[in-house]
Amino acid sequence: MTTMLSVSNLSKVYEGGFTALKAVDLDIRRGEIFALLGPNGAGKTTLISIVCGLVNASTGTVKVGGHDIVTDYRAARSLIGLVPQELTTEAFESVFSAVSFTRGLFGKPADPAYIEKVLRSLSLWDKRNHKIMTLSGGMKRRLLIAKALSHEPRVLFLDEPTAGVDVELRRDMWNLVRGLREDGVTVILTTHYIEEAEEMADRIGVITHGEIILVEDKATLMHKLGKKQLTVHLHEPIDTVPEALAAYALERTDDGHALTYTYDAEREHPGIADLLADLNAAGVGFKDVNTTQSSLEDIFVSLVKQ
Ligand SMILES: Nc1ncnc2c1ncn2[C@@H]1O[C@H](COP(=O)(O)OP(=O)(O)OP(=O)(O)O)[C@@H](O)[C@H]1O
Numbered sequence: 670m671t672t673m674l675s676v677s678n679l680s681k682v683y684e685g686g687f688t689a690l691k692a693v694d695l696d697i698r699r700g701e702i703f704a705l706l707g708p709n710g711a712g713k714t715t716l717i718s719i720v721c722g723l724v725n726a727s728t729g730t731v732k733v734g735g736h737d738i739v740t741d742y743r744a745a746r747s748l749i750g751l752v753p754q755e756l757t758t759e760a761f762e763s764v765f766s767a768v769s770f771t772r773g774l775f776g777k778p779a780d781p782a783y784i785e786k787v788l789r790s791l792s793l794w795d796k797r798n799h800k801i802m803t804l805s806g807g808m809k810r811r812l813l814i815a816k817a818l819s820h821e822p823r824v825l826f827l828d829e830p831t832a833g834v835d836v837e838l839r840r841d842m843w844n845l846v847r848g849l850r851e852d853g854v855t856v857i858l859t860t861h862y863i864e865e866a867e868e869m870a871d872r873i874g875v876i877t878h879g880e881i882i883l884v885e886d887k888a889t890l891m892h893k894l895g896k897k898q899l900t901v902h903l904h905e906p907i908d909t910v911p912e913a914l915a916a917y918a919l920e921r922t923d924d925g926h927a928l929t930y931t932y933d934a935e936r937e938h939p940g941i942a943d944l945l946a947d948l949n950a951a952g953v954g955f956k957d958v959n960t961t962q963s964s965l966e967d968i969f970v971s972l973v974k975q
Pocket residue numbers: 683684685687688689707708709710711712713714715716754
């Protein structure tokens with residue numbers, strides 16, 4: 670497995686003395702989709718901005734594809750595409766020429782066929798000759814993505830790409846990102862839509878107060894921290910849980926109408942089949958059952974609270 674982005678001991682103290690990043694270490698693998706999650710002000714944009722050369726680090730080093738972002742910045746930057754959090758675009762330029770121009774800025778020869786492919790994939794082809802000021806907010810965001818892809822980057826940063834974007838476009842963007850990954854592009858995204866990370870990411874990093882508190886494969890994270898619950902709705906309310914069921918550590922609702930069994934999503938011992946059989950044996954009749962599983966959102970909230 671090759672490392673595409675390597676961040677070590679990265680700190681940022683802004684003028685005025687505020688510490689936005691505290692000795693961050695992070696390795697991103699080539700071709701993965703990495704979701705960086707964290708509350709407002711956690712330092713996500715600061716981290717991305719340093720990697721992209723928009724903000725200077727206070728300490729530490731960053732390498733992109735093996736190139737140091739300070740001593741070898743030209744090589745490093747040519748590998749990177751950035752879709753910034755803030756909508757910033759030219760007003761009077763046309764869509765097509767803005768995207769072509771951005772490609773030129775990275776020293777790539779003109780390639781109208783490639784630009785057309787990018788614009789089509791973002792449903793912007795019909796708007797190619799329109800002035801940017803006439804685009805809607807969601808279209809402007811798509812334009813920012815087109816610009817970030819204009820020079821065929823190997824690492825793409827998406828800083829809140831789907832803020833203010835409708836459901837359909839969000840789906841389109843996810844497909845686009847998956848397509849990029851198939852082409853071997855490394856994608857690092859920040860998002861406040863946790864279901865997006867749950868759906869898209871291979872790995873998840875959580876940052877709060879300028880510190881990365883966790884980096885984990887998404888599947889592992891959801892296995893490790895995810896809990897499943899089975900709720901059994903009873904025919905008759907009960908006052909106490911029968912002794913025979915003590916091993917399940919069941920929780921009784923206040924009205925006694927339901928019992929909840931919390932079990933590990935990974936290990937299912939004792940199994941829910943055992944529980945249902947033991948309920949029958951104990952003479953506790955039930956009319957319905959349902960299960961719930963903690964989402965990445967539940968996991969995230971509990972992590973950040975800690
Ligand atoms: N230019 C600056 N000067 C001083 N402080 C700054 C500057 N830019 C950001 N900060 C501070 O650094 C902290 C991290 O900001 P950053 O934009 O990296 O957060 P974020 O994780 O991207 O948050 P959000 O989810 O709201 O986008 C914040 O407290 C912010 O106020």
